Amino acid sequence: MIIDSHTHLTDQRFEGEVQTIVETLPQFNIEKIINVGYDMPSSRGSVELAEKYPRVYAAVGIHPHDSKNASAKDYEEIAEFVKNPKVVAIGEIGLDYFYDHSPRDTQQKVFVEQLELAHSLDMPVAIHLRDAYPDMLRILQQNRGLLKNGFLLHCYSGDQDYAAEFLKFTGAHFSFGGTLTFKNARHTVEVLKMLPRETLLVETDCPYLAPDPFRGKRNEPKYINYVVGKIGDILAISTENAVEMTKRNTETLFARIAAK
Secondary structure, three states, X not given: OEEEEEEOOOOHHHOOOHHHHHHOHHHHOEEEEEEEOOOHHHHHHHHHHHXXXXXXXXXXXXXXXXXXXXXXXXXXXXXXXXXXXXEEEEEEEEEEOOOOOOOHXXXXXXXXXXXXXXXXXXXXXXXXXXXOHHHHHHHHHHOHHHOOOOEEEOOOOOOHHHHHHHOOOOOEEEEEOHHHHOOOOHHHHHXXXXXXXXXXXXXXXXXXXXXXXXXXXXXXXXXXXXXXXXXXXXXXXXXXXXXXXXXXXXXXXXXXXXXX
């Protein structure tokens, strides 16, 4: 069964529907999902969902949009969250120069601080990266020692050259979502083909980035099947093999999700 490595069921667009969505996951061949925080309220909400539902796991962290509000107290609370065995990663953290909701120097500072926190807690990280590839590569190179637990470049949209550079780091993984199914996704398809299969994960990033034929509508975990099917088509493997491959990779990176 599929593991969706990146969801946002705490989003208000799912208000009143979360229980139904989670309870019907097996009907869509979904075994588990990772609900990802992007600020402190959503991180708390992710932990609450993980505690309530056996199929839900959590990632906790501060998105670059909200990095201007990050504090030492927040990091202390994140460290407390990690004591919960269903918290599988620090994330989503990183850089976003498309919107620049926080100053770029602040984004970089808070990203490194959370890399340091994840390292101290022996946790992998889920990275958000948009329009900031040179700085992301530089920061990871300068902080290579903080990456021992691996990292995920979620919803990867960079080119092959940057993908090749990220692959030089031990523990690099890449997840793909609905954008892979878009008609203009040719370069993303080529990136997927060149990546080692043991680095590939799948996600919905719901409620964002719904795949074709639902593009522009609210994304949901059940639509992960369109992504897995597309990966199978691109790699010329069966859907079943694509499911097993991405599930195995998710359990390798986020070791806690594999624990019984």
